[in-house]
Amino acid sequence: MKNVLAPESFRLVIPSQTRYLNLVTGLAKRAAMIAGMDDSTAAKVSIAVDEAITNVIMHAYSGEPEHLVEVELRFALEALEIHIWHTGRGIRDDQVVLPDPREYVKHPRKGGLGLLLMSRFMDEVHFLEGAERNECCMIKRVG
Amino acid sequence: MADLSIQVHEVDGMAVVQPEGFINAHTVRQFETALETLVKAEKFTILLNCQKLSYISSAGLGAIMGLIETVRENQGDILLCSLQENVFAIFDTLGFTQLYRVFGTEDEARQALAGKTE
Numbered sequence: 001m002k003n004v005l006a007p008e009s010f011r012l013v014i015p016s017q018t019r020y021l022n023l024v025t026g027l028a029k030r031a032a033m034i035a036g037m038d039d040s041t042a043a044k045v046s047i048a049v050d051e052a053i054t055n056v057i058m059h060a061y062s063g064e065p066e067h068l069v070e071v072e073l074r075f076a077l078e079a080l081e082i083h084i085w086h087t088g089r090g091i092r093d094d095q096v097v098l099p100d101p102r103e104y105v106k107h108p109r110k111g112g113l114g115l116l117l118m119s120r121f122m123d124e125v126h127f128l129e130g131a132e133r134n135e136c137c138m139i140k141r142v143g
Numbered sequence: 144m145a146d147l148s149i150q151v152h153e154v155d156g157m158a159v160v161q162p163e164g165f166i167n168a169h170t171v172r173q174f175e176t177a178l179e180t181l182v183k184a185e186k187f188t189i190l191l192n193c194q195k196l197s198y199i200s201s202a203g204l205g206a207i208m209g210l211i212e213t214v215r216e217n218q219g220d221i222l223l224c225s226l227q228e229n230v231f232a233i234f235d236t237l238g239f240t241q242l243y244r245v246f247g248t249e250d251e252a253r254q255a256l257a258g259k260t261e
Contacts, residue, residue: 019169050198120236
């Protein structure tokens, strides 16, 4: 039975291992193109997805490989929504501190750039803490 | 095809690193090791030829950032050339095009370096 009111979407669940990153980013790029984005924009979406899932694997799960990361690509009206759920350590929007790129140029150092790329390449990035699992939601509008 | 393969060769005293594939949290260690090996061998002028690099995430940028001070303290540098559009966008978005010299081709980078050392 088809639900014509709900946005079309698909989900996949991967182990919390970086070897699956390229699988998901490839899907995200294709999904962005199906949603109507050009190749350049779709590439930026895929980078944002790479960064978001890497954050989950490396920080929320501290690199432990036995956990699960659930990803949903949702084709909303004139936008692609990407929802990423995990049961590791969560953060909220108000805890996110984006580094200032100008400071990076003055004082080069490792780390902290993933969130900045996510925020620059997507129209919206949200972090939500839930009772049982936590979510990162990213939205990229078409056009 | 491997996720990442890295060719390294030397031209005019400059180490040219040519990654093919993608650099992210999964492949970054391989990239980091290639750069660290050069620095340990006192090759402080490094050109990253990104012609065959499909994308680089912040993990890869971190690997470059981690060595930039060391090479510059030793009168070297890390240069970039032949960036694909999306790879350039990543560097440019983060302001890294102000940190690193970016050239259209490997030849342009070599000529610029030769001019500097003449």
